[in-house]
Amino acid sequence: MKPSLFGYHAPKTLAEAGAILAQDADATVLAGGQSLLPAMNFRVAAPSALVDIQHVEGLKGISIKDGAIAVRAMTRHREFELDEQVRQANPLVAEVMQHVAHVPIRNRGTVVGSLCHADPSAEMPLLLTLLGGSVIAQGPNGAREIAAEDFFTSFLTTARKSDELVIEARFPLLPAGAGWAFDEVTRRHGDFALVGVGCIVTLDAQGKVQTIQLAACGIADRPVRLTEAEAMLKGSTLTPDLDAAANASLSAVVAPDDMHASASYRRRALKALITRMVTKAASRVRPGAPS
Amino acid sequence: MKRMIKPSIPEHSDDPRVTIALTVNGETVSRTVSVRMLLSDFLRHELGLTGTHVGCEHGVCGCCTVHIDGKAGRSCLTLAVQANGADIRTIESVANGDGTLHPVQQAFKECHALQCGFCTPGMVMNIVNRFEEPGPLDLTDNGIRDMLSGNLCRCTGYINIIAAVRRAAELMGRA
Numbered sequence: 220m221k222p223s224l225f226g227y228h229a230p231k232t233l234a235e236a237g238a239i240l241a242q243d244a245d246a247t248v249l250a251g252g253q254s255l256l257p258a259m260n261f262r263v264a265a266p267s268a269l270v271d272i273q274h275v276e277g278l279k280g281i282s283i284k285d286g287a288i289a290v291r292a293m294t295r296h297r298e299f300e301l302d303e304q305v306r307q308a309n310p311l312v313a314e315v316m317q318h319v320a321h322v323p324i325r326n327r328g329t330v331v332g333s334l335c336h337a338d339p340s341a342e343m344p345l346l347l348t349l350l351g352g353s354v355i356a357q358g359p360n361g362a363r364e365i366a367a368e369d370f371f372t373s374f375l376t377t378a379r380k381s382d383e384l385v386i387e388a389r390f391p392l393l394p395a396g397a398g399w400a401f402d403e404v405t406r407r408h409g410d411f412a413l414v415g416v417g418c419i420v421t422l423d424a425q426g427k428v429q430t431i432q433l434a435a436c437g438i439a440d441r442p443v444r445l446t447e448a449e450a451m452l453k454g455s456t457l458t459p460d461l462d463a464a465a466n467a468s469l470s471a472v473v474a475p476d477d478m479h480a481s482a483s484y485r486r487r488a489l490k491a492l493i494t495r496m497v498t499k500a501a502s503r504v505r506p507g508a509p510s
Numbered sequence: 511m512k513r514m515i516k517p518s519i520p521e522h523s524d525d526p527r528v529t530i531a532l533t534v535n536g537e538t539v540s541r542t543v544s545v546r547m548l549l550s551d552f553l554r555h556e557l558g559l560t561g562t563h564v565g566c567e568h569g570v571c572g573c574c575t576v577h578i579d580g581k582a583g584r585s586c587l588t589l590a591v592q593a594n595g596a597d598i599r600t601i602e603s604v605a606n607g608d609g610t611l612h613p614v615q616q617a618f619k620e621c622h623a624l625q626c627g628f629c630t631p632g633m634v635m636n637i638v639n640r641f642e643e644p645g646p647l648d649l650t651d652n653g654i655r656d657m658l659s660g661n662l663c664r665c666t667g668y669i670n671i672i673a674a675v676r677r678a679a680e681l682m683g684r685a
Contacts, residue, residue: 220567220586224525227545227591249592256587257568260548269545271592297581301645321660323636324569326581327588409659 222259226268253328296325398503416492552590572661582639623674625665
């Protein structure tokens with residue numbers, strides 16, 4: 220259980236980091252290492268070189284700007300979880316964070332690293348997808364913003380090019396007065412989700428759904444927005460339509476049977492979670508409240 | 511007699527090596543290490559600090575938990591080169607120099623929270639760090655189970671470990 224050999228670089232600037240990535244397409248970015256190092260210890264991953272970005276200037280911290288929480292590349296999960304400004308601006312974050320592994324892992328693992336690892340059952344990719352967020356990828360020709368729906372392309376695969384470094388993730392704030400909820404089904408607390416579901420909802424004065432965002436992880440090769448259910452629930456009073464909307468989402472389960480759960484189990488878990496999360500999110504709506 | 515036992519450890523390694531300097535339990539140390547050496551192996555083999563135990567080497571068991579810049583973390587999921595310049599604290603630094611136990615260790619002893627003891631250093635390092643964090647502690651059974659959820663014990667069944675965490679909170683005036 221030791222990693223195979225690799226070259227090691229500890230650049231101090233973005234330009235240095237970019238130059239190494241541009242030279243070596245098999246080099247991998249090392250941030251917190253909480254997903255990468257287990258894979259390397261198992262020798263599932265054997266990058267030619269690691270670009271350790273912990274000393275790169277300007278990659279730390281969290282700021283709230285332009286209606287989104289900007290999380291820099293070296294920001295640890297635990298910082299994102301405990302940040303008071305984040306808790307005020309988007310309480311969904313702390314709710315999701317409770318499910319990310321365990322505190323000692325969250326102390327080291329980074330939010331952006333988890334996004335780039337793109338495990339289809341992981342919470343961070345789901346959160347970015349649910350919120351309709353984006354990442355900023357810095358390449359040799361400058362930075363580009365990639366929307367979550369375009370970033371996660373397949374199992375452990377993203378739209379990041381090998382010469383790009385993701386320097387920031389942007390998690391939008393909740394709409395004014397919105398209710399939110401996230402939960403997942405796991406074999407043990409802290410494990411990867413068999414199925415996870417998040418929901419954000421706003422209601423009008425009559426109690427009808429004004430806006431709804433619904434997404435799931437663990438059911439496909441990437442996190443999935445459940446757009447069909449969203450369309451069915453928009454404008455509804457929720458209760459009569461919820462069962463049908465949950466049923467309409469079941470075809471989104473395309474993950475094959477694996478050692479942890481069958482596809483049919485995942486469909487049942489998905490339906491139960493959709494029902495619970497939409498109901499819980501709706502119960503937390505604060506009509507007329509500022510965001 | 512035919513030699514049956516033959517060591518196969520190479521006498522030299524072609525691994526790229528990097529010189530690192532870091533603080534371990536308050537002492538500054540500098541070593542030249544292979545880039546792929548894990549922090550857990552660095553502590554055990556380079557420094558002889560064998561209180562940090564190595565269980566699964568992929569981040570699941572928590573036995574190798576140490577403090578990295580004041581935060582509990584897995585030393586098996588950290589490369590020694592990543593700890594260049596870092597402040598590391600291991601189980602060897604937890605008890606006082608005169609052998610008096612830290613309240614968390616004292617509580618583990620009082621509550622019989624260890625049997626074989628293999629997981630104990632990781633448990634203690636994790637819990638000590640949680641007590642050092644600002645903010646309230648959730649000392650309900652569920653809260654303590656959550657605190658311990660990243661550390662596996664294959665002997666005790668956890669009941670006495672949960673009791674020990676609660677007892678430690680009493681001893682430290684956090685209950």
